[in-house]
Amino acid sequence: MKKRLHKIYLPKVLCVASTKVEKHCQKNRMSFLQLLAPFCIVQSGGVPVRTPSQSYTVKDFRVKLVSPAYYSPVTPQIAEEEVKLVTKTIRPTTSPETRLTEQQVYSSRDIKRYLKRAVDAEDSMNGDATPWYTATADVVANSLRFQPYEQIDQPLSQILVISSSESDPVSTLKNMQLSSNFPKVLKNGQFSSQIPKFIVVVHDTCESHAVDPRNVLNVLRGYFRPDQCRLVTINSLPLESPNVSQPDMWSKEMGWMERQTVDMNMPPGPEVSEEKATIPLGAYLSPEDMMGLQKLMTDVVAKGVVAEMERRMFTINQEVNASRKGLKNTFKSWWRKPKESKRRRNAEDPLYDHQSIESQIRLLGDLAFMVRDYELALSMYRMVKDDYKSDRAWHHFAAVCEMIGITIFLSGGSYKEMIFAFDGSIGFHMQAGGIDELPNKWLKIRSMTRVAMLAGEILSIYGENENLKTKCKLLERAAKFERNNKHGGKNLIPALLHEQIAFSKLKMAMLVNAQEGRSFTLRSSARHFLLAGYHYAYSFNMHHSFHSYGLFAKYYTDRELGWPNVANHVYHWLGRQLSALGSDKLAATSLIDLVNSGNLSRMPMQHQGNVLSDYFRVVAGMKEENARRYEMQLPIFFDNDLIVFQSENANVNNVYFTEPWSFLSQPEPNQIVDNASHEIWNDMYYELERLNGGWKSLQKPKLPRTKKRVVNTSRDPKPSQWCSVGELITVAVYYRNPLLHDLKLINVELKVKYQNEVENDHEAIESIPVSTIVVRPLEKAFIELKFRPHKVGVIKILGLDYTLEGLTINAEKISCTRMFDIKGKPLNNNRANASSGAREIDTRTLLDVVGPRALMSASMNVKLDPSKTPSGEISAGHFIFKNLGKVAASEINIFCNEPKFLILDSHTLHSTSDGGSLYKLESLEIPENGGEVKLPFHTCTPSVSIATVKHIYVIVEYSCCISDDEINRVKSTTKTRRIRLRLEVNVIPSVSLSAVFRPMPKAPSSFYMCLELQNAKTKNSTPSAEAAGHVTIRGIFMIASKWSQDSPVKEGSLLPSILKLEAGEALNLVHQITSSKSSKDGLHIGQIYTSKPSQISEDVHLDDIFHANSVEAARQIQADNTVGKILIIGHAGAYQNYVTQILADDDDEGDKGPKTIQEIRELANQRRATLAMDSSNEQANDNTALPVPWSEKSFSWGANPGLNLFCLWEYSNGDKRNCPKVGMTSILKVPVDPLVPQDSIYCPIRISCVYERNVQHSFDANSTCELDVTVKLCHNIIPNTVHDDLEFVFEAKNKLKSKTANDFVWLGETTKQFIGDENSLKVGEVVTATLKVLFYRKGVHDINTFSVTIRGDDGQERLFRFENDQYMVEVL
Secondary structure (H helix, E strand, O other), rough: HHHHHHOOOOOOOEEOHHHHHHHHHHHOOOOHHHHHHHHOEOOOOOOEEOOOOOOOOOOEEEEEEEEEHOOOOOOHHHHHHHHHHHHOOOOOOHHHHHHOOOOOOOHHHHHHHHHHHHHOOOOOEOOOOOOHHHHHHHHHHHHOOOOOOOOOEEEEEEEEEEEEOOHHHHHHHHHHHHHHOOOOHHOOOOOOOOOOOOEEEEEEOOOOOOHHHHHHHHHHHOOHHHEEEEEEEEEOOOOOOOOOOOOOHHHHHOHHHHHHHHHHOOOOOOOOHHHHHHOOOEEEOOOHHHHHHHHHHHHHHHHHHHHHHHHHHHHHHHHHHHHOOOOOHHHHOOOOOOOOOOOOOOOOOOOOOOOOOHHHHHHHHHHHOEOOOOEEHHHHHHHHHHHHHHOOOHHHHHHHHHHHHHHHHHHHOOHHHHHHHHHHHHHHHHHOOOOOOOOOOOHHHHHHHHHHHHHHHHHHHOHHHHHHHHHHHHHHHHHHHHHHHOOOOOHHHHHHHHHHHHHHHHHHHHHHHHOOOOOOOOOOOOOHHHHHHHHHHHHOOOOHHHHHHHHOOHOOHHHOOOOOHHHHHHHHHHHHHHHOOHHHHHHHHHHHHHHOOOOHHHHHHHHHHHHHHHHHHHHOOOOOOOOOOOOOOOOOEEEEEEEEEOOOOOOOOOEEEEOOOOOOOOOOOOOOOOHHHHHHHHHHHHHHHHOHHHHHHOOOOOOOOOOOOOOOOOOOOOOOEEEOOOOOOEEEEEEOOOOOEEEEEEEEEEEEEEOOOOOOOOEEEEEEOOOEEEEEOOOEEEEEEEEEEEOOEEEEEEEEEEEOOOOOOOOOOEEEEEOOOOOOOOOOOOHHHHHHEEEEEOOEEEEEEEEEOOEEEEEEEOOOOOOOEEEEEEEEEEEEEEEOOOOOOEEEEEEEEEOOEEEEEOOOOOEEOOOOEEEEEOOOOEEEEEEOOOEEEEEOOOHHHHHHHHEEEEEEEEEEOOHHHHHHHHHHHHHOEEEEEEEEEEEEEEEEEEEEEEEEEEEEEEEEEEEEEEOOOOOOHHHOOOOHEEEEEEEEEEOOOEEEEEOOOOOOOOOOOOOOEEEOOEEEEEEEEOOOOOOOOOEEEEEEEEOOOOOOOOOOOOHOOOOOOOOOOOOOOOOOOOHHHHHHHHHHHHHHHHHHHHHHHHHHOOOOOOHHHHHHHHHHHHHHHHHOOOHHOOOOOOOOOOOOOOOHHHHOOOOOOOEEEEEEEEEEOOOOOOOOEEEEEEEEEEEOOOOOHHHHHHEEEEEEEEEEOEEEEOOOOOOEEEEEEEEEEOOOOOOOOOOOOOEEEEEEEEOOHHHHHOEEEEEEEEEEEEEOOOOOOOOOOEEEEEEEEEEEEEEEOOOOEEEEEEEEEOOOEEEEEEEOOOOOOOOO
16 A cells, blocks of 8 residues: 555656657557556666655656646546546446355344455456555546645656657747646646756667767757757667567556557557557567667656755755744744635636645655655645635645645554544645635545545554554545435445445444444445445346345345345346346346345335336346246235135036035135134034934034034045045136236146056146236236046146236236245144144145035025015925036935024924024935936015014035945045025014913912013014015914813903004903913914915915814824924923923022032933933823923923913015015913922912902092002922922012002001911912001002011922012002
C-alpha cells in the first residue's frame, strides 16, 4: 500500500510534445509520455534531497510526466464511463456452476476456504480478490486531479519536445510556449507558472536520415540556455527487424486507463501488417536509445524537479517563519480574522491562489510529503488546517485532513489521529455552507468517496477486527451518499463499496466467530453482498451481480433461517442473471426453486407478475428440456387433503351426491370438506350398528362414539379402499392459487400404476384428463380426476401431470408433474416414536381392485311438500333400486334416522330406537346388469311443536358378492356397500293431543281422562283458501293393558258425525277410565271417537289396524299396515325411555354413598340377571324380563305401563283436484299415576276430596272465608303385589305461617295418624279425614297440600305427595 501511495502522490512534470514526435513514438505503440514512463524512476543510488529540516537520500524517487490534457477538467459523464469500462473489462471469470457449488459461504467455517479460492482464482491480480475495485479506486482518484483545494498536482518542471525533422524548430517551440497551449490552472493563479524548462529534440533514425540532429540542437541552444537543451535518439532499429523479444517495462508503469488504449496507438494503414500490429512495446528501441532516455530523465529529475522542490521549500519556509513563527506571530494568529469569500472573476478561479500564505504552506507540506519528509509535511498540514477551519473553507480543510491521515500512516504515527483525520475529511467534504463550495454536488460526493476508499484500503492493512469495522463504517457513509448521486454512478460505485464492506465483514466473521456456525457479522456480510449484487444489476454488470448474489445463495435460500422475502429476491435475481449469462438450465432451476418455495405469495402483485414472466420465458425457452416434466408447486396442492372415492350411488354421474366422499374413504379433520356433515353420517353408521344387534344391543348404554384407529406401520401396507373392475374412480385433489394472478392448467390427468409394475399400463388403466382449468387469484378449490381400472390388482396413485400455460402473448407452456407426498399421523404410541417424529403409513393412495361386484343406484320418491309439511302426515312413496353391476344385490338393509318417517308395510321391522329404525329385506334380490326393483313405502313426518327443518338420513346397505364361496374367501370390507340418501323437510305443527288425569271421588280405582285436541295451524300459515286451514278428525283411540275406557262422563254429550277443527280451535273431551283387576286380559282398545273410516292408502283402511272386529274385545295391533307399524315404532321409543328412567331411578334410590368396585360389579350383575333377555327368549312370559320394545308385550310391561292415545285426521290443501292428506297424532305410554319405579316405592294410597267447588263470600263483612273439606283415603289394589295392612300418617301441610303471604291455611287438626293394628288400613278400605280451610282472599285456589308418610315392615318411613292431583276451589 505504501508503494501504491508513492505512485499516486508524485511530483508532476508537464510534458508538451509536437505532433511529429508523437508519430515517431507510435511506432512503438506508445505516446512520448508512455515511452518515458519507465525512466521516470531513479533506482541507482537514490536522489539526494535537502529540506529545511534535514538532508538525506530518497531511494526509488520517481516523477510523473503529464500532458496539458491532464489538467483538463473531468466531467461526471466521462468519470462514470471510465468506471463502467473498468467493471466491464475486469470482471469475475468463475463459471456459474463453480460459483453455485464450490464457492458457497454458508457458515463462518467456509470463509477461510472461500477467501483462499478467491485469491487463487484466475480473475484475481497479485492476490487481489477484487482487482476491479482497485482499478476503480485509481480511476476515481485520477478523476479528481488538480482540484482547487489541493496543491499536490503543482507542476515542478516543464519539457518541450520537438522532432529533428521539424521544418522550423524555433517557430515550433515558440508556438508550443504560447499561453493557449498551457493548462488553465497555470493561468488562473491556482498553480505557479514559473517552473524550469527543458528543450528536447527527438531524432527518429528510421525517417530522418538527411537531417543532422546536432545542427538542430545547436540552433536551439542559440535561443535557449545550453543546459536546457537535450537530444534523444529513438527507433534506431530498422522497421524490417524489430526486437520482438523486447522486455515489457512500460505496462506496469502505465495506469489502467492507459493500458486500455495502448493497442489502439498503432497507426492504421495498409502498410502495417498483422505481424507489426502484434509486436511488443518498444520493439524499435535499441539499447542505446533506452540509455539516452534514461539519461534525459535523470537530468530532468536531478537538475529540474529536485532542484525546484528544494528551492521552493527553502523559500516558502522562510516566508512561513517570517509570518507564522515566533511569539509575535503566534499572538497575531490568535486574533486572526476569518477570510471572507472574495469576489472571483468566475466560479473556476481558486479561492486561495498560489501566492497566498495558505497555499504556500500547503505546497510546502506537499513538497515535503513527496520527498518523504513526513515530519515537516505533517507540521505544515496541521498549521494550515487551522487556517482553513477558521475560514470555513471545508473542502480545503477536508483535503488537508486526508493528507494528514496518509502522512501518519506512512510515518507510523498515531492510529487514533489517523482515523480522526480520515473521518474529518469524509465529513467535511459533505459539510454545507463553506466559502469554497464546489460548483456541483458530484464533486463533493466523489471527493468524499475517494477519501473513504483510500482510508478503507489503509485500514485493511492493519487486519484487526476494529480496523475492519471502522473501514465498513467509512465505506457505508460513502455508499449512502453515492446512492443519491444524481449525476450518474448511483448504482455502480455503491455496488463496489458494498462489495468491499461485505468482504471486510467476511474477514471479521472469520476472526471473531470462527467457532460458530453462523454469526451476526456473517449475516451482515451476506446483506451487503446482496446490496452489491442489486446495484451491479441495475448498472448492467451481470457478471459482477451474479458474483455477489451467488456467493450467499445457499445461505439465504435455507428455509430454516426464516427469511422468505430475501430468499424470493435471491431466487428471482439469480434466475435473471443466469439467463443473461447464458446459463438457462441454472436459471430455470433457480426460478423453479422460487416457485416451489411457497413464498411467492409474499411478493406484491407486480413482482409476482415479473417472476411469472421470467419463469415462463426461461423455463419454456429451454428447447432441449421440453420433454422433461418439472416437479412444481404451482398451484399449491394439498396432498394430505387428497380424497379417493367412487360414486356410492351409481345414479349420480360426474357430480358429488351431497358429501364429496364415499364410505370407503375417511376424510381427515383438516380436509376442506363439510366436517359437520361427515360426523353426522358417522353417527348414523354407529346407530346402524346398534340397531343391527337387535334388542340385546340396544339394552347396553349408548356410549360416546369412539373412532377406532388402526396404526399402519408395515413396510408393505395393505390398501384400505377397494373397487370393482370397470368402475369409475374419482380422486379429489385440493389446490390453491397463492398468487394475485390467474393460473391456467391444461391436460390435467392422474399418474396411476399397478403396484408391482414398473410403468403405467394404459390398456389396464383408463385415465380421463381434464382439458382446461383457470384458477383465479387466491382461489381455493378442488379438481375431480377420474380413471377406470380394467384388471384385478393393487393400484397406487402416484401424482398428477399437467401443463402450465402462461397467460401472456406468447402463451408459453411448461410441462409439470406433482408427486403426492401424504404424511401419516404422528406415532405417539411409544417414547421412541414420539421423540423421533415417526409417522404411520397413509394408505389412501392404494386401491384394491377386486372382481365383479354389485353396484346399485337408489332414488327416493316421496309425495311430500318439502317446503311445508304438517307433522304426522302420512303419505306414500317408493324406492327405485337399479343394479348396474355384474353381480346380483341381496341382503338389503334400510336405515332411517327418524324412526316413524320410513314405514315399509310389507317388510318386518328388525329394530328401532330413538336414533332410527332398521328394516331387513332378506327376501329381496336385485338382478345384475341393469335389474330394477320398485319398493313402496309410507312416510309419517315427525312431531314438532314449532316449525322445524328436519334432516332425514337414509342408508341402504346391500351385499355385493357373487357366491357363498366368494363370501368366505374375500375380505369382509368388500362384501357390502352402502348408499346414502338425504332429504330436508320443513315440518310445521298440525294436530296436538294431550291428556290430564284426575281421581274420581268415591272411586279410588277410577280416573277422569281429560283430552284436549287442538288444531295447531294458524290462519296466517296457509294460503287465503279458508278450507285449507281446517282439520277433520276421523278417530280417537286408546290402547292400554291395565285400564279400560267407560262411557263419556255426561250422558247425551254426543259428538257430531263429522268433527272439524278450524285453525287454532281446540276440543276438550272427558272420559272415565277404570283400573283393571288383572293384566292378563291383553290389550284393551278404547274407541273414544270414530267417524266414517278414512282410506289411508290404496290397500289400507282404518278398520285394518286391529285383528278383532269388536273394539270392546281384547285385540292385537296389526303390524303389517302403516298405522299399526307407526304405533309400534312410536311406542318402542317411549318404552325404551320408560325403561331407561326406571333404571336411572333405581340408581338414585340405591345411591346411599360411595360404592366399592365389587359392589358396582354385583349391582351390574343383578341388573343383567333381572333385565337382560336373551334373543332366544324374547317372547317369554316372564313378567320380570324386559320384552322386545317392538312387540305387543311391551305395551303391558311394568308397574305403570300407562295409556296410549292416537288420533287419525285428514286435511285438504285447498285444491279440490287433490285428495285429502291423512295424518296421525299420538301420545304414547302416558302415565296415569306419577311415574315411579317398581312396586317397592309405588304409593298404595289414593285420595279424593269432597267439598263445595264454588263459594261466595263477602270479605268486606268478614275478612276470612271458611270451607269444610272431607278427604277420603283408600288402600288401592296393586296388581301382582302381596298386600299388607298399612300404617301411615296423613297431613294437610300449610306452606307458610304468615297469613299475609298465604292465600289459605288449614285449621284444626291437620295431621292424623293411622298407627297400630286397630287403626291400620286394610286393602280396599276407605277412611275419612274432616278438615277446615280458611281463605284470605278471593280467587281460584288449589288446596292440594296433602301428603302421607307410610311406615314399612322394615321400619323405614317413605313420604308421598300427590302432586299430579288438583283440587280447585273458586271463591267469589
